[in-house]
Every structure is written in C-alpha cells, then in structure tokens.
Amino acid sequence: MDVAVRELSYAQAIQEAMAIAMEQDERVFLMGEDIGVYGGAFQVTGDLVERFGSERVMDTPISELGGAGVAVGAALTGLRPIFEFQFSDFATLAMEQIVNQAAKMRFMLGGEVSVPVVMRFPAGSGTGAAAQHSQSLEAWLGHVPGLKVIQPATPHDVKGMLLAAVADPDPVMIFEHKLLYKMKGPVPEGHYTVPIGKADVRRQGRDLTIVATSIMVHKALEAAAALQAEGIDIEVIDLRTVRPMDKQTIIDSVKKTSRLLCVYEAVKTLGIGAEVSAAVAESDAFDYLDAPIVRLGGAEIPIPYNPELEKATVPQVPDIVAAARDLAKGKR
Amino acid sequence: MATARKAANNEAAQPNLPFAFRKYTAEQLREVLHKMYLIRRFEEGAEDAYMRGLIHGTMHLSIGQEASAMGICMPLTDQDQITSTHRGHGHCIAKGADVKRMFAEFFGKTTGYCKGRGGSMHIADVTKGNLGANGIVAGGIPIAVGAALAAKKLRTGKVAVSFFGDGANNEGAFHEALNMAAVWKLPVIFVCENNGYGMSTSTERSTAVKNIADRAGAYAMPGVIVDGNNFSEVAEAANAAVERARAGEGPTLIESKTYRYRGHSKSDRNRYRTKEEIEDWMANRDPIALFEAELKEFGIIDDAGIEAVREAVKKEIADGIEFAKDSPSPEIRDLENYVYTEVA
Ligand SMILES: Cc1ncc(C[n+]2csc(CCOP(=O)(O)OP(=O)(O)O)c2C)c(N)n1
Ligand SMILES: [Mg+2]
Numbered sequence: 001m002d003v004a005v006r007e008l009s010y011a012q013a014i015q016e017a018m019a020i021a022m023e024q025d026e027r028v029f030l031m032g033e034d035i036g037v038y039g040g041a042f043q044v045t046g047d048l049v050e051r052f053g054s055e056r057v058m059d060t061p062i063s064e065l066g067g068a069g070v071a072v073g074a075a076l077t078g079l080r081p082i083f084e085f086q087f088s089d090f091a092t093l094a095m096e097q098i099v100n101q102a103a104k105m106r107f108m109l110g111g112e113v114s115v116p117v118v119m120r121f122p123a124g125s126g127t128g129a130a131a132q133h134s135q136s137l138e139a140w141l142g143h144v145p146g147l148k149v150i151q152p153a154t155p156h157d158v159k160g161m162l163l164a165a166v167a168d169p170d171p172v173m174i175f176e177h178k179l180l181y182k183m184k185g186p187v188p189e190g191h192y193t194v195p196i197g198k199a200d201v202r203r204q205g206r207d208l209t210i211v212a213t214s215i216m217v218h219k220a221l222e223a224a225a226a227l228q229a230e231g232i233d234i235e236v237i238d239l240r241t242v243r244p245m246d247k248q249t250i251i252d253s254v255k256k257t258s259r260l261l262c263v264y265e266a267v268k269t270l271g272i273g274a275e276v277s278a279a280v281a282e283s284d285a286f287d288y289l290d291a292p293i294v295r296l297g298g299a300e301i302p303i304p305y306n307p308e309l310e311k312a313t314v315p316q317v318p319d320i321v322a323a324a325r326d327l328a329k330g331k332r
Numbered sequence: 333m334a335t336a337r338k339a340a341n342n343e344a345a346q347p348n349l350p351f352a353f354r355k356y357t358a359e360q361l362r363e364v365l366h367k368m369y370l371i372r373r374f375e376e377g378a379e380d381a382y383m384r385g386l387i388h389g390t391m392h393l394s395i396g397q398e399a400s401a402m403g404i405c406m407p408l409t410d411q412d413q414i415t416s417t418h419r420g421h422g423h424c425i426a427k428g429a430d431v432k433r434m435f436a437e438f439f440g441k442t443t444g445y446c447k448g449r450g451g452s453m454h455i456a457d458v459t460k461g462n463l464g465a466n467g468i469v470a471g472g473i474p475i476a477v478g479a480a481l482a483a484k485k486l487r488t489g490k491v492a493v494s495f496f497g498d499g500a501n502n503e504g505a506f507h508e509a510l511n512m513a514a515v516w517k518l519p520v521i522f523v524c525e526n527n528g529y530g531m532s533t534s535t536e537r538s539t540a541v542k543n544i545a546d547r548a549g550a551y552a553m554p555g556v557i558v559d560g561n562n563f564s565e566v567a568e569a570a571n572a573a574v575e576r577a578r579a580g581e582g583p584t585l586i587e588s589k590t591y592r593y594r595g596h597s598k599s600d601r602n603r604y605r606t607k608e609e610i611e612d613w614m615a616n617r618d619p620i621a622l623f624e625a626e627l628k629e630f631g632i633i634d635d636a637g638i639e640a641v642r643e644a645v646k647k648e649i650a651d652g653i654e655f656a657k658d659s660p661s662p663e664i665r666d667l668e669n670y671v672y673t674e675v676a
Contacts (some may be wrong), residue, residue, distance in 0.1 A: 037603045038532035040376025061502035061538035062469050062530050090468070093503070126481030130451045132467030220606045301671050304662075306440035328342050 011181040013155035017162040029056040032084030068094035075117035086120030102171040103146030114169045124177040132301035137264035138175040142242040145160035149242040153217040155185040160194030177215040199246035205235035208259040247279040258290040268297025352564035368398040369645040371422040391452040396593040399619030401426040403566025407574040413461040416470030420465030428460040435656035443659040470503035480520035499530020510551040519577035520659040532604035547586035560590030561619040
C-alpha cells in the first residue's frame, strides 16, 4: 500500500495530526487561547474551527491555570483534550495543574485513573520576543515523573508523535520550537505514529556523537555537514523524547564514536545535557570515552531582546562546529 | 486665552465645565494634548520603523487608547508607581518617559530604558515610577499590590496603579490581588483598559459578567466605569481613586472602556471584528479628536496652537528615532550582565 508523502510545514503537520485525531475519535477536542477564528498565535490550529466548530476548537479565556485544569479534569473523565499554551512560558502559570495534578493523579489514586491529556508548548528563542516569551522549559517538566515530554524536530515526527501522544493514556507534553513552525519536510498522509521514548540517529558517523534536541538537531546536522569536509565524521542523534529518555541509543553510539557532545537550547546548567552525560557516565560506555563529555547549551541568562545578544545566548552552527572540531581533534 | 485661565482652578464658578477643565490649568491641558499626540506619534513611528525592519520582535500598539493612559496618570506624582502591560507604550509616556530612550530600547540599544534587554514588551522607566510593561497577562497586578504594601509599611504616601486589559481579568492573579488589596486596605488602583477584546476573544465570550467593574463588588471595593476615550472622565475617576488611596481608604477598580485601532500585535488578521466597528471608533470616538474639540470649545487652544503641538511632537519623534539609530548596541561580552545584582 503506497502512502502519499507531501512537503508540509511543521505547523501544517501538527494541524493535520490534530484534524486526523478529531476525525477518528469524537473524544478528541482542542482548547487554548485564540485557537478559533484567530487560528492560534502561530497559526497552528489555522482554520480547524471552520471544519470542526467552536465546540471542538474551544477558545478559552486567558486562564492558563484554570484552562489546564479543565483539560486535566476532562481527560480524567473520558475526553481527550489537546491543550495549546500560547507560549511555553505560560506553562509557569499552570504548573500546579501540570505538576501536582496531571502528573500524579494516577499514582496517588493507586492506578485507578489515568489522565490522557496532551499539552502543546510553542517554545524557544529567536523571534525577538524577549525574556518572557522565549524560554525552553522542557527540562522543568522532564523532571516530573508521570509526565512524558517530547521535542519533535521535524514535520514528519511532530505529526507522528502528536498522534502517538493522543493515543497515549498518560499526559504528554509537546515542546515545539517556534522557529520550526515554517520549516518544511516530507510528511506521509493519513494516520501514523512515531513512538514516544525512541531517539533517532539522523546521521551516521564514527568520530563523534552529537546528541541534540529540537531545532539544535538541524544546527547539528549543518555543523556535521561542514565538518565532513574536514574529514570529521559525526553521528547526530535526535533525542526526540526528554522523558522517558532513550539512553540505549546514546550509549550504543558513544561506544562506537568514543566522544560525546550534547547540544540544546535551554539554559545549560541542570538540564538535558547533564542527564545525557550522566547516562553515558553511568553506563559501560564510560570506558569507551576518549575525551571529556562536552555540553553546549544556552547561556545562564534570560533571553535578551537585542537580536545580537539573543543569538549569542543560544548555540549557533559555528559554535557547534568549533566545539565538535575541538572535541574530535582531541583539543579537549 | 483669558477664558481658559478663568476656567482653570475655578470649580465653584464654572460648575458646568467637565471635571478636567475645572481641575487643571490651560497650560496643563495643553500639555495633556501634547502627550496624547506624543503617544500616538511614538507608536506610529515605532510601527513604521518595525515595517522597515529597523525594529524586530513584535509590538502591541495602544493607538486609540491615549486618553485612558493620560487620564489615569494625571493625578500621579513621579513617586507614585505603576505596573503596565504588553500594550504599555502609552502608560510609559504618560508617566513621563523620554521617547528618545524608548526608541533606543526598541532599537535594542544600550541607551534604551532596559539597555536593549527588554524591548517594547518590557519598556519601563523606573525613575519616573514605571515599574515596567509585562509580557505576562495580569503579571503586573499583584506586583502593584506589593508596591502598595511597601508604600503602606514604609509610610511613603505613594500610590500604586496597575494597568491591565480586559483579558487579564480572567487570570487568577487578578482575583487574588484584588482580594488582598481590599483585605489590607492598600493604596492601589486597578485600571482595566477594556478595549473589548483579549487578542481575538471578546469580553462577551471570555467573561461572565457584563462589566469588568462588576468584579469590584466581590472584593468590596468601588468599581467605576468610565468612557476611556474621554480624558476628563478618566481623570476624574483617577483623581477620586487616588484621593481614596492616599486617605488610607483602600483600593478602587476603574474600568476604562476604550478600543484599540490596530491589530493585537503584528500577526493579527482582524478576523474577529468588523471593519465597520473599527472605522466607527476611529471616526466618531477618537480620544484625541474628542479632547481637541473640547479644548477648542472651552477656548484653551486654537487651530494654530494645535498645529504647533503637532509640529513639536513631529520633531520630538524624529529626534528620538535619530537618537536611537545613533546609539551604541550592547557588546556580546556584556551578555551576562544584570542577571544578579552586582556586588562591589
Ligand atoms: C499569561 C499570558 N497568557 C497569554 C498571553 C498572550 N497574550 C498576550 S496579550 C494577550 C491578550 C490580552 O488581552 P487584554 O488583557 O485584554 O489586553 P489587550 O491586549 O487588549 O490590551 C494575550 C492572550 C500572555 N502574554 N500572558
Ligand atoms: Mg483587551
């Protein structure tokens, strides 16, 4: 059976996944601020309200805590809400419902219930929106048992992982980098899933492993292509899921390359890079390491407004090239 | 301008004049017009610079809401403090900011009010009591209550004002803040600039009560509704609320009914309202046009005077943009400044 594959943007792929989910399952509906006639702050829901009506594409008041809680309650009692935060930064207003309620309810009630809610978080810097609209908070939520946290990097993956999230019986948090929304890529038609909890080796290589997340996957691939010309052969792993983390794929890769570079946009300290590094340090891959592990992450500052400062705050391709080169050539 | 001078500060003799024309001198009233123009032209200038790619990011323009910002700030001193919103350029100018440094901030320069770190959404002028615009809807409301608490505990006599939109009244922070302010009788004024919409969502679709001011009853404070496009009405309510706050009688909620002409931000297709609605407000209820007409009616200014105000503002805007362009950008080596307080 041939499945047609088209070029879609990341935003279109999300929209298509939500439409398929709503067509296939009456329990699925969307909630969020300005997702109806406005189409969502990033036009992800687009015209879905015209197709599915305002009962299934529900504009909420500006009430993140209450809205997230309503989604949790509806999920608890038989519905399948997909809740859009207008910016991932506003997760901070809803932490109570996400962290204390959604994540723990099944456990606290001894497995008697589950909370199949999906929450979507437009994340990341690069849009000039400054400190309160540019954060990368995936590690915050990744720290909470009971949540699943994913960061799809391509249109293909975001569609498949969103459909996997809707089918998942537990709360799934999707971090979508805003700069990816317009990025195009091949997306199969119809329903398919991409598993939560599986990393993807995007590029095979022998000299060095880069583990990257979200938009950094693309920057890492660019850096790898540039360094190929210098004879440095880089393996790029797209982590895809923050929790539960696919440690085995990382360990297997490091055993092959003996060098590890972690690249992620969030603030460097106490983040995903630490967890990836520890996964290697705690495994038998540790004995294979030929150099200290290197992390490239965001600077220890809020995201600045000034565009040059903003760029300097998060890893860019030249930073990755330089770090990977030094690491591969034994300069670290 | 003999009539005008007579009108000003002459409440007993002129009982039929609108409040502002009894309360303020002709000079003060002309300055209000000047500031209202300054707000509008500043935002038009910023919008133009944005379109030409000189400013990046996004911005939220308050064009059409100038009387509200000016009316509220009229009874405030430089020591009184405000918290503002994402739509905060007007508040900033009304509270006394210099448009040069505002433009510089929008251009991301070190001479900007936030040294290029904040941009439009965080514009502030702490020296004039503006504690900052806010990227978080309702984020500033409890902060204003905190400022009022400090004023009370430190006995400074300061009043705090929190500006916010209609959309913000559905955040928990709004409700928690109003309750505490009332329980503790704090010198704070809650100013809801109700422009009919939170982004695309009308108050009818978002809010259970008809007026935001109706919420005041739940927190045992006065709730006052004013025509936000009528400077005098806004100033009158603000004066009363400031008096009440300074007298230790506690908070007031003022709902200023107004309208934004532009889209919510730079990505708005205006699908949730009609062109007719926008045009009606622009043609018939423009706050600057209304105020200008009153000024003329009461002999405070004539056409030549208005023209002079416009010309002066035009020059201030041009100078501001030049200043911003000529100012230095921050250095990458200073990236980590200002995260923590520098200790000598
Ligand atoms: C907590 C939070 N939720 C959502 C947003 C996104 N947002 C910014 S402004 C806005 C609308 C605010 O409406 P209102 O309070 O009426 O102010 P207005 O824009 O009309 O001046 C929204 C939804 C935000 N910045 N912060
Ligand atoms: Mg509004």
